[in-house]
Amino acid sequence: MKHLLACVLVLGFWTMTEAQTEYKPVVTEQQASVSRAETSYPIAGSPRLNADWERIRPVLEAYTQSHPQQLQKTIGPWNFTVGQTHAWWATDQSTSSQFEYQVPSTCKAVGAYCYIFVEDALWTNDRVDQGAVDAVKNAFDSRTPADSTKGIYQLDTQYFGNPPDVDNDPGIIILILDIKDGYNGSGSYEAGYFYSLNEYSEAAAQQSGSNRHSNQAEIYYIDGNPTNLKTSYGVTLASSTTAHEFQHMIHWKYDSHEKTFVNEGLSEAAMALCGYTFENPKYYYSNTNLSFLSWGTTTNVLQDYSRAGLFTWYLIEQFGSDIAKKIVQSTATDIAGYNDALSQMGTSKTFDDVLKSFAVANAIDDKSADSRYGFTLPITAQITPAQTYLDPNVSGQSQSIETRGTVYLLYKGGKNLSATFTSQSPTISVRPIATGSGVNKVTDISLSSLYTEPGFGTSYDQVIFAVTNLGTAAASFSYSSSGQAPALTVQELAFEDGVPDGYLSLTAPDTAVVWFDALPGAVLDSIKVAFRKNGSIGFGIWKCTGVQRPTPLGSNYGFTTMNVTGSPTFSFPYPVPYPNWRKVDVSSWNVDLSSSFAVGFVFGTDGTAPGLMESSEPYAQPHHSYTYTTAWYNLTNAAGDSAYKYVVRAYVHFGTVGVTQPIELVPSTFTLGNNYPNPFNPSTTIRYNIPVTGYVRLRVFDVAGREVASLVNGVQSAGSYVVNWHGTDDAGRSLASGVYFYTLESLGQQITRRMVLLK
Secondary structure, three states: OOOOOOOEOOOOOOOOOHHHOOOOOOEEOOOOOOOOOOOEEEEOOHHHHHHHHHHHHHHHHHHHHHOOOOOOOOOOOOOOOOOOEEEEEEEEOOOOOOEEEEEEEEEEEEOOOEEEEEEHHHOOOOOOOHHHHHHHHHHHHOOOOOOOOOOHHHHHHHHHOOOOOOOOOOOEEEEEEOOOOOOOOOEEEEOEEOOHHHHOOHHHHOOOOOOOOOOOOOEEEEEOOOOOOOOHHHHHHHHHHHHHHHHHHHHHHHOOOOOHHHHHHHHHHHHHHOOOOOOOOHHHHOOOOOOOOOOOOOOOOHHHHHHHHHHHHHHHHHHOOHHHHHHHHOOOOHHHHHHHHHHHOOOOOOHHHHHHHHHHHHHHOOOOOOHHHOOOOOOOOOOOOOEEEOOOOEEEEEEEEOOOOEEEEEEOOOEEEEEEEEOOOOOEEEEEEEEOOOOOEEOOEOOOOEEEEOOEOOOEOEEEEEEEEOOOOOEEEEEEEEEEOOOOEEEEEOOOOOOOOEEEOOOOOOEEEEEEOOOOOOEEEEEEEEEOOOEEEEEEEEEEOOOOOOOOEEEEEEEEEEEEOOOOOOOOOOOOOOOOEEEEEOHHHOOOOOOOEEEEEEOOOOOOOOOEEEEEEEOOOOOOEEEEOOOEEOOEOOOOOEEEEEOEEEEEEEOOOOOOOOOOOOOOOOEEOOOEOOOEOOOEEEEEEEOOOEEEEEEEEEOOOOEEEEEEEEEEOOEEEEEEEOOEOOOOOEOOOEEEEEEEEEOOEEEEEEEEEOO
């Protein structure tokens, strides 16, 4: 595995894959429709610069070793003043052949710890002004969301160590420029980067095999186009990027060969330690079976950032913030560096010990069961199991698992679960996690030994097996399980919250499908679909090919015309619960659920399609809703952080005794929707689902963590609910504009989301 120097920005939102090269809007009646108007979003520069760095680094290091006196604090101090001009080198990343070009710039601010330059050509483009420059300077010098008395410089040096000083000037140079990254007006762009090249002499950079240029200074770069630093979002993005890149600069001083995963995880943590947010855990939770410490192995690099940031933050929560400095300043890299830091913290635990506990924490996030098994940081995402079993009787299943990856197997149905796991690799660790209304129970089991949970189906409603590969190579494991199968279990399968946000209106022969995973041993009873109005549309079920392109549709189980009649046409906001559902019995189609299947809708030429409803959900892989026009693609917003999922349900059952008609279940998951509108003034709507009857609390908190309003506080039956909040406290007093958080709690589960009151 290559050891890459992580020297560039992690912050960003990279979701564009081959399957997402075409963005298609959804017809919507919302006034502000989940960022559908966004056409640009920030991504990381590391995939470009790391490859370039690996090529030129040996040349620079060889020259430096043979010329140790070449750069011995002969450049500075700079002693720049406001208004002074300077042409800085920046790296053109718009092509595969990277090179430096000069950026004529003017010093716009001098702080206690920094000089801030702005590219001259950027100053007049209406995206950066003196107020923006001063805001970035103040964030770096004096105040952050985490501490109103300390800036990014003070916090990053406190948590990680001192920066290098090759230029004989303690001031850090921050250059705001239009980064040459190939951005052409839409799609992705780089929000900033730090490049180690600038820590070497110009003579080293000019050596044959490199032929590059160095500023011979502590400098990093912040984007000013299309980033709009005249907005609060732009300033926050620039400030959090600053916290991130400054950690990279510090890390270079102590270990210029650090593994990318380690370095990037610490930069993500730097953002959180300064009071900003790091990458959402949902990207990691969508696919946990990855080579844990690798980087850039998927097309969605946010999975790497999400995984690295969450694991580093878990270390900090478990062992204190001082462990970050121990990792940065350790002479060891990779796992050896983690183990060195853990040893210095006085614990006997190793990286593998921590990884096993981390795997459990991701599954249940429950510190009440054990302090190792949860987070203090609110985590709203949930893991995506590799397999879900509604019947405990499973035989002869096998699964491959990547190096230090984790696979989650979920059992929910039946009683008295027993299971056995085997593997040729002794590095496979299996931890069953029994969850229910009481205390969650975590067990360690040995390979080939019998695990039993007699409380499954009574005291515990589900068991999650967290299977982690602690080896240095991919491995596989096998498992079988048994138990009391339910005489009748009807299960609702869904990938959305059932609350429509808009509808899809296409033309012939466009097709929309929802892809459902295999459920061996189950029988498909019926399909239920949400429509907007009367009309007709082609309806069918296909076996899935397992790939999105050229097509997910294999052999057909059945096809008919679905006629929707007697339905009123609703406008947004739609009633809750939504009334225009249609259910069709497909039990006679004999759909083979040992394989995944796709429920599809084919739009006709007569224009009578009833409007297939969709729901905007947080982006996650794998997708389950696909659309065909000229090719198969996913419906995602341009920012890449939300996916539009068709409101389609499948109903299956296990067992045959006494089955006369499938029963629709209440919501099968505990969910809290995004409030709408957001930002809002004067009121907003919050929707949530409760899967079982229980005590429910829905509260609103300000950014300081103070409760400002209690919206729900009492026992509620299972079902879907909607609450309107008018931006007031419990006494009816209007609250000030700002960021607020709303938290839903029930039966030991908790979800928190963010909203903005804007007056």
